[in-house]
Amino acid sequence: MANPAVMSQTAAGFDAVSRQLEGPQGPKPRKRFSRANIFIYGTLIVVAFYYALPLYVMIVTSLKGMPEIRLGNIFSPPVEITFEPWVKAWSQACTGLNCDGLSRGFWNSVQITVPSVIISILIASVNGYALANWRFKGADTFFTILIFGAFIPYQVMLYPIVIILREIGLYGTLWGLVIVHTIFGMPILTLLFRNYFTSLPEELFKAARVDGARFWGIYFQIMLPMSLPIFVVAMIIQVTGIWNDFLFGVVYTKPDTYPMTVQLNNIVNSVQGVKEYNVNMAATILTGLVPLTIYFVSGKLFVRGIAAGAVKG
Amino acid sequence: MAEIAESVVGAGATPDDRRARSERGFVTGIVSAALIWLAMQLGLNLLFELAGPTGAWVAFLLPWACLAFAVLSLAGMYSTRSGPVVVGSNRLRRNAYGWWLLAAFLLLMAILGESAEPIFDPLGKFGGIIVEFCSDHGLFWGVAAALVGAALVIAGTDTLQANRPGLVERVLVLNLTAKIAAIPMAVVAVAVFLGGTIWTVVYSFTNSKLLPRAQFVGLDQYERLWSTNRWIVSIENLMIYGICSLILSFIIGFTLAALMDQKIRFENTFRTIILYPFALSFIVTGLVWQWILNPDFGVQSIIRGLGWESFTFDPLNNADIVIFGILIAGLWQGTGLVMVLMLAGLRGIDQEIWKAARVDGIPAWKTYLFIVIPMMRPVFITTLVIIASGIVRLYDLVVAQTSGGPGISSEVPAKYVYDYMFQGQNLGQGFAASTMMLLAVAIVVIPWAYLEFGSKNRG
Numbered sequence: 001m002a003n004p005a006v007m008s009q010t011a012a013g014f015d016a017v018s019r020q021l022e023g024p025q026g027p028k029p030r031k032r033f034s035r036a037n038i039f040i041y042g043t044l045i046v047v048a049f050y051y052a053l054p055l056y057v058m059i060v061t062s063l064k065g066m067p068e069i070r071l072g073n074i075f076s077p078p079v080e081i082t083f084e085p086w087v088k089a090w091s092q093a094c095t096g097l098n099c100d101g102l103s104r105g106f107w108n109s110v111q112i113t114v115p116s117v118i119i120s121i122l123i124a125s126v127n128g129y130a131l132a133n134w135r136f137k138g139a140d141t142f143f144t145i146l147i148f149g150a151f152i153p154y155q156v157m158l159y160p161i162v163i164i165l166r167e168i169g170l171y172g173t174l175w176g177l178v179i180v181h182t183i184f185g186m187p188i189l190t191l192l193f194r195n196y197f198t199s200l201p202e203e204l205f206k207a208a209r210v211d212g213a214r215f216w217g218i219y220f221q222i223m224l225p226m227s228l229p230i231f232v233v234a235m236i237i238q239v240t241g242i243w244n245d246f247l248f249g250v251v252y253t254k255p256d257t258y259p260m261t262v263q264l265n266n267i268v269n270s271v272q273g274v275k276e277y278n279v280n281m282a283a284t285i286l287t288g289l290v291p292l293t294i295y296f297v298s299g300k301l302f303v304r305g306i307a308a309g310a311v312k313g
Numbered sequence: 314m315a316e317i318a319e320s321v322v323g324a325g326a327t328p329d330d331r332r333a334r335s336e337r338g339f340v341t342g343i344v345s346a347a348l349i350w351l352a353m354q355l356g357l358n359l360l361f362e363l364a365g366p367t368g369a370w371v372a373f374l375l376p377w378a379c380l381a382f383a384v385l386s387l388a389g390m391y392s393t394r395s396g397p398v399v400v401g402s403n404r405l406r407r408n409a410y411g412w413w414l415l416a417a418f419l420l421l422m423a424i425l426g427e428s429a430e431p432i433f434d435p436l437g438k439f440g441g442i443i444v445e446f447c448s449d450h451g452l453f454w455g456v457a458a459a460l461v462g463a464a465l466v467i468a469g470t471d472t473l474q475a476n477r478p479g480l481v482e483r484v485l486v487l488n489l490t491a492k493i494a495a496i497p498m499a500v501v502a503v504a505v506f507l508g509g510t511i512w513t514v515v516y517s518f519t520n521s522k523l524l525p526r527a528q529f530v531g532l533d534q535y536e537r538l539w540s541t542n543r544w545i546v547s548i549e550n551l552m553i554y555g556i557c558s559l560i561l562s563f564i565i566g567f568t569l570a571a572l573m574d575q576k577i578r579f580e581n582t583f584r585t586i587i588l589y590p591f592a593l594s595f596i597v598t599g600l601v602w603q604w605i606l607n608p609d610f611g612v613q614s615i616i617r618g619l620g621w622e623s624f625t626f627d628p629l630n631n632a633d634i635v636i637f638g639i640l641i642a643g644l645w646q647g648t649g650l651v652m653v654l655m656l657a658g659l660r661g662i663d664q665e666i667w668k669a670a671r672v673d674g675i676p677a678w679k680t681y682l683f684i685v686i687p688m689m690r691p692v693f694i695t696t697l698v699i700i701a702s703g704i705v706r707l708y709d710l711v712v713a714q715t716s717g718g719p720g721i722s723s724e725v726p727a728k729y730v731y732d733y734m735f736q737g738q739n740l741g742q743g744f745a746a747s748t749m750m751l752l753a754v755a756i757v758v759i760p761w762a763y764l765e766f767g768s769k770n771r772g
Binding site for chain 2: 036040041043044047048050051052053054055057058061069070073074075123126127129130131134136139142143145146148149151152153154155156157158159160161163164183186190214215216240243244245246247250251261264265268269277280281284287288291292294295296299300302303306
């Protein structure tokens, strides 16, 4: 009889009954554990788990030693954490004859991304501003071509650009790739800026004109200060886009100037030698680190960036 | 007075009919002349010659017809702009631009005359004379014309007693800064997007091998393309990948968006987790999934380790299902985007709809299926276009994950183009294949553009 388990059960039962007797108090509670909610959260948690899994696998694999990888399964956390693969991926991994790791690709990518982002945003913002506020004849035609250009498969324009770059002597150089990124970033960025500047109240623009401000005056003194968020959005789009690019990198650069993605692919998919999966995964994370950082830091602005080009065309 | 106001405001002017007509003619003339010149550059005259004697005549007459058209319309513009030439008037400035245009023409010809390629050949003997003259004296006369123009501008600048400016001035002066600012856009749009596309399409009819050559062979490249096994496999793969990817990413993306729209907590967390793959490159995506699907260490070995010894899941090394291995990675990377777009669409739906549906006792899933989804048609279409044009470009993922293997079983058209253009040294095939890709995109995009923008024009 004096079983403590039964005792506590009955006590709990009394508690519940007494609570029922007291009746509901306060506002009607939101049903937090309704069947629908369990379904919704359950599904979302499973899905989120699935989406997060590869990142987890990447990190875990990169922290293991090769013997451990050969024995264990890819999902198990590392027994002995080692940063050796990271060091190796950064400074020793081989592509062909070069064995100085991903660092070269990283610096190449930096040298490509920084000027490309700056130049393309400058050009596109001025273009968008001209299209939104200084509409002139023929502007819409160019703009339409530009927007269609965003949909044309890059493969169609690859070779003509090779010819152009060869003519101006930039084929195979970092600056050639900068030009290419500037060109192909233009449609989406121009659209972004045009839509943004169009959404600003026109009275501002008119007032500035009445006060005698001209094209650049209005741009620098009125439009620019008002549109910092959209510049950040454009930067996010461009940095991730350019950093993640592979096709242009592989077409327009030479092995010395390969950006990080191309070098990563060469390291991981190289046929020679023993496959070092931990080094490969470390290299993969290193390559994904820049866009991931931007993504996690920028949060909602990133979402706004991808929605900006898409929802309102 | 009204005209002055117009000239100051610039946009939205309502020019008088006669002038408008002649100016339009002028522009048409210039544009068509430029197009013909471009066409000649591209080697279209060779096409004409291939078409026999009639074609040759067309090729010979067309540029001249164009030039005549341009000159006539230019003359027409000036004839409708009659009025006294007064020192200090706007007309002097307007003439200055004419002089500058002439200077630009002379200088250009002088430069072009130096180059070895006989660009103006199709213009015949007269064209030859022009080129010859310009290569000898073009520099001098060009500079002289530019100076005359400058003098006219100085003489004509100090007054606002302007009648409405003619076309040349409106093209070059009104909103000039805006136009200069838009030059990069115009150059990119015309030279790269339009010019590059036309160039590729034209050269897809040639037998270019290592270097582009203007030897036209008709549809040979396309015939060879469609009889190449690798291309057929590429197309099949793209079809399977495309259809599955579209359907699945829409279903998953919309379902997730609908779940996220239930006023849940931690929405930001869930969105952040589901969307982060989109920030990663296809290369990273491909390599990660290559690792996870690795038969010796990945999913297969783990499930075998759990006791199911005969379990086989090795898509990346099985030619029959390799494309689904790529699909898994592609979906992982791309559904977040669809979800975000769909979520934006759902948030755009009027909340009253939901109340009305609830009052009528319609269950939630029916409301989604029969009310909300039809209302979200524009979002669906835009998403479809974005996803579809991305699918056609599918390249990095395949390169990273399988390099097209095993064998050729996971080849895709974009990879075919790259391999033939830059490694197989068979440019003609690459051009033909990329033209087919362009065609595929056009089939998706043009109806969409027609729906999206065509209806706007109709009101």
